[in-house]
Amino acid sequence: MSPRTPEQNKKIREQTQQKIVDAGFTLFAREGYASTSIAAIARKAGVSKGLIYHYFDSKEAILSTIFDQMIDLGDEILDFPDDFTPADKMRQTLQETFQFIEQQTGKGRLMITLALQPETYSNLQSKIERVNETQTVKYIEMLRELGHQQPELEAYRLGALMDGILMGYATMGEAYPLEKMKKKIMEDYVPS
Amino acid sequence: MSPRTPEQNKKIREQTQQKIVDAGFTLFAREGYASTSIAAIARKAGVSKGLIYHYFDSKEAILSTIFDQMIDLGDEILDFPDDFTPADKMRQTLQETFQFIEQQTGKGRLMITLALQPETYSNLQSKIERVNETQTVKYIEMLRELGHQQPELEAYRLGALMDGILMGYATMGEAYPLEKMKKKIMEDYVPS
Amino acid sequence: MSPRTPEQNKKIREQTQQKIVDAGFTLFAREGYASTSIAAIARKAGVSKGLIYHYFDSKEAILSTIFDQMIDLGDEILDFPDDFTPADKMRQTLQETFQFIEQQTGKGRLMITLALQPETYSNLQSKIERVNETQTVKYIEMLRELGHQQPELEAYRLGALMDGILMGYATMGEAYPLEKMKKKIMEDYVPS
Amino acid sequence: MSPRTPEQNKKIREQTQQKIVDAGFTLFAREGYASTSIAAIARKAGVSKGLIYHYFDSKEAILSTIFDQMIDLGDEILDFPDDFTPADKMRQTLQETFQFIEQQTGKGRLMITLALQPETYSNLQSKIERVNETQTVKYIEMLRELGHQQPELEAYRLGALMDGILMGYATMGEAYPLEKMKKKIMEDYVPS
DNA sequence: AATGAATGAGTCTTCATTCAT
DNA sequence: CATGAATGAAGACTCATTCAT
Structure with a gap:
């Protein structure tokens, strides 16, 4: 037909x-x-x-699909060429994360909100955890390569920092000193 | 009568x-x-x-009242005796903040969620901003007293860090290395 | 006690x-x-x-009491001294009715609204009917005394006219030519 | 598709x-x-x-639509062929109005009720006023053509009369002498 | 005589979801 | 593949009424 x-x-x-x-x-x-x-x-x-x-199937299925796409995108962020030095990797990761914070504020806001309501969106929970874990693992590896003493703890700190900055920017918008923060953090984490 | x-x-x-x-x-x-x-x-x-x-009067009025009570509580956190040294102040602030994160996770979660949806609860927005400002100002002052070079930027960093930790703990619960983070951050910010 | x-x-x-x-x-x-x-x-x-x-006993009981008081008041309007001529009676009746229209517009509006919804306020219905009847009877008598040919029909006409004027005034307020109408109707019905 | x-x-x-x-x-x-x-x-x-x-969109929107349909119907009532004499016009207008009163009592009742509560349905108010005005203008014109001295005041009187009859019939139903009233009024206003 | 805290049925309205076509 | 008419459960909110004091 x-x-x-x-x-x-x-x-x-x-x-x-x-x-x-x-x-x-x-x-x-x-x-x-x-x-x-x-x-x-x-x-x-x-x-x-x-x-x-x-x-x-449902409204939640849309959300789930959105989430999957966001994760795929996140994975891309954390992939880089083989010839990158540890510093290169960190620099690019931070740069891309800041870019995400600035350009995809809504996306970030949504992720945080969902992550914070486990009971309501329980079937997203595992996905969220996977994202967190993946990110943390990459951070740990990079920080170890960069010679940090406690790469795991440092990874949590860096993760918390970036999450906090996302939150601040998502809340305050242009009033947030995003550029300055970026500069400072790059200086701290990327040996130049 | x-x-x-x-x-x-x-x-x-x-x-x-x-x-x-x-x-x-x-x-x-x-x-x-x-x-x-x-x-x-x-x-x-x-x-x-x-x-x-x-x-x-409305569902939002309940939220507003909850918020006010949370703010009152927050104000108490940031008050300390006159004879405190800068380091004392910072130590206590961080300790109390970590305590809040651990014991009042729900409150923290709610505040974040609300802060992230500015358009929807516009009349809470001013209150949230006030909280943020108050906190930032206190941080700046303490960091200046402690001799930091860029107290303002440092305050934003510390704020972001604590927000991020709150988020992490609120999301992961016991799986989050809260104690270790606390120790590390206290070491970093409180000269001993 | x-x-x-x-x-x-x-x-x-x-x-x-x-x-x-x-x-x-x-x-x-x-x-x-x-x-x-x-x-x-x-x-x-x-x-x-x-x-x-x-x-x-109920909200409707308040309405009912209000109604009773309005009726009592209405009865007074239609009572006059024994030495009144038919023309005197008619003149006073019309004058008082116009006065009621002007000064008690709300009362009139309420009565009309209730009269028009028999199903809803069924237990007021008999009272309303009594009011109408009483008024009509008085009109008929006066009109007969004044020598009208078909006093009954004329009473209905006069009643309708006054009701219509009340409605017009209640709807339009000051824009309604109440005074002119009064003058015209007095001329028509009260031989001078 | x-x-x-x-x-x-x-x-x-x-x-x-x-x-x-x-x-x-x-x-x-x-x-x-x-x-x-x-x-x-x-x-x-x-x-x-x-x-x-x-x-x-809302309960009021239903009312509004009902009203519009009533108005459309009302407009038809007031239109007549070009070759009508003034008496023809008046006769037909009165006849149709009486017909409306008898057959569309509910519509009439509703219009009155709404007209009497200006504050509550304010966005209907303009429509109601338009209806009133249109009708009054038509009456004035007809009455002038019929040679009445004060066509404007007379129009208000005729309008009030018809409104009052509608009210009486809407309230009393079959007990109201509608036919007799019609005959009388036709005699009064339509020269035969 | 009087208060006002408390109830629960009912109001308008929204919305995810289904289904005939 | 695609539409949008239709449903029903649920949502925020109102209000006449009751009742302990």
């Missing part, structure tokens, strides 16, 4: 799905998960409500 | 109000503001839904 | 009751019966909600 | 919407606006409460 080839269909499917995920992400980040309605997502994505349920 | 004396009434009022605030606080902290229903608060507080509106 | 004499008590009772009736009347007239809350009446009357239920 | 054709949808929409409007109208007229619940409208219309909000 359909005049479309399977390939076309697949492409359409993926595009539509992505439109929904993008719309959902934007709104979740801006308004929060609970305050964002399926109707609003449908509107922003330019599709019908029904179609959303064609692609996703 | 009144059958119950004004004192009796006042006491009843305060008790009931506090029951509602406590229930609201617990649930807001655990489930988030948006996901907590008035019905749930009423159930937990052991009162009727109607009574809640006898004491509070 | 009470230091008050029975007389004092009676007086207090009547005064309080009247305060409630007055407050209720004002609010019912201004906001409508359904939109007026017992709490609002209590506030305006300066008494507690509980006291209202000490004097009245 | 759509499974139901747009025409089908439009038809469904209009039908359902009209069912809601009809149910709302009946109940508003009988019980009053404030005393009619959305649940009652849904029940009478045979739809779910939710669907009502799919079609109308």
Whole structure:
């Protein structure tokens, strides 16, 4: 009955799905998960409500997908070329993290909010933990390579610091001294 | 003239109000503001839904009251005797902050969540800002007294660090190396 | 136990009751019966909600009492000295009716609204009918004395006219040409 | 592209919407606006409460739509062919008005009730005023053409009279001498 | 006589989800 | 693949009424 080839269909499917995920992400980040309605997502994505349920089982499934994509993206951040020195790695990691903080504030805000409500979004919990762990492991490795004494503890400290900066920037916006913080932290952690 | 004396009434009022605030606080902290229903608060507080509106104008008013109580508590934390040396002040501040993180995790979680959703609870925004400012100012002063070069920037860093630790502990719970972090940070900031 | 004499008590009772009736009347007239809350009446009357239920069985009972008082007042309007000529009677009746329209607009508005919702205020219905009948009978008598051919029909017409004017004035307020209408109608119905 | 054709949808929409409007109208007229619940409208219309909000933004929006439909109907009443003499026009106007009073008593009752509560439904107020004005203007013109001395005042009188008759009939129902009134008024205003 | 704390049914409204087409 | 009409449970909030004192 359909005049479309399977390939076309697949492409359409993926595009539509992505439109929904993008719309959902934007709104979740801006308004929060609970305050964002399926109707609003449908509107922003330019599709019908029904179609959303064609692609996703529930509102939470959208969130879950968004989360997966965020994780994939996070993994990319933490990957670098083989010829990088430990200092290069740290520099790039910090730079990219600060870039994320500045440019994807909404994303960060959303992640924090979700991470802080384990009971409500229990099936995201394992994913969140995995993200944290992955990040911590990478930090530990880098810090060890850089010759820190207690790389594990130092990794927690660095992680907390970056989380705190994200929070500060997400809360205060432009009033937060993001650039200065970046400079200071780069100086501290990246031997020049 | 009144059958119950004004004192009796006042006491009843305060008790009931506090029951509602406590229930609201617990649930807001655990489930988030948006996901907590008035019905749930009423159930937990052991009162009727109607009574809640006898004491509070709206759901947001409950939140606001909770917030005020949290602020009062926060102000106490930041007060210390006159004969304290700068190091004493810093030591006590950090100790009390870590204690807060450990013992009042729910409160901390709630504050972060709220701070991160500026648009939704705009009338809390000013209060949150006040808290932040107060804390930052105190940090700056202490760090200056301790001889730090850039007390302001350092204050932001310390603030971010503590926020990040709160976040980590709130997310991971006992799995978070809170004690070790405390020790490390005390060593860093409090000259012994 | 009470230091008050029975007389004092009676007086207090009547005064309080009247305060409630007055407050209720004002609010019912201004906001409508359904939109007026017992709490609002209590506030305006300066008494507690509980006291209202000490004097009245229900919200509707207040309305009913208000109605009775309005009827008593209406009866007075239609009573005149024995030495009045038919023209005197008509003149005074019309004058007082116009005065009522102008000065007690709220009262009139309330009566119309209630009269128009028989299903809702069914136990007021008989009272309303009695008012209408009484008025019509008086009109018929006066019009017959004045020599009208079809006094009954003419009474309905005059009644409708006055009701319509009340409605117009209640709706338009000062924009309604009440004075001119009064003059015209007096000329028509009162031979001079 | 759509499974139901747009025409089908439009038809469904209009039908359902009209069912809601009809149910709302009946109940508003009988019980009053404030005393009619959305649940009652849904029940009478045979739809779910939710669907009502799919079609109308609020309870007041239903009322507003009802009103608009009533106005459209009213406008038709006041239009007549070009070759009508002034007497023809007046005759037809009165006839149609009486017909409205008799057959659309509920509509009339609702309009009066709403007109009498200016503060509550303020955004209907302008519409009501427009209706009144339109009607008055038409009356004035007709009465002038018929040679009345003070057509404006006479228009107000005629308007009041018809309003009063509507009220009487709406209140008393069959007990009201509607036919006789009609005959009398026709004789008075339409030269034969 | 009087208060006001307390209740619970009911109000308008929202929204995730289903389903006929 | 796609639509949007329809549902029903739940949400915040109101209010007439009761009751202990």
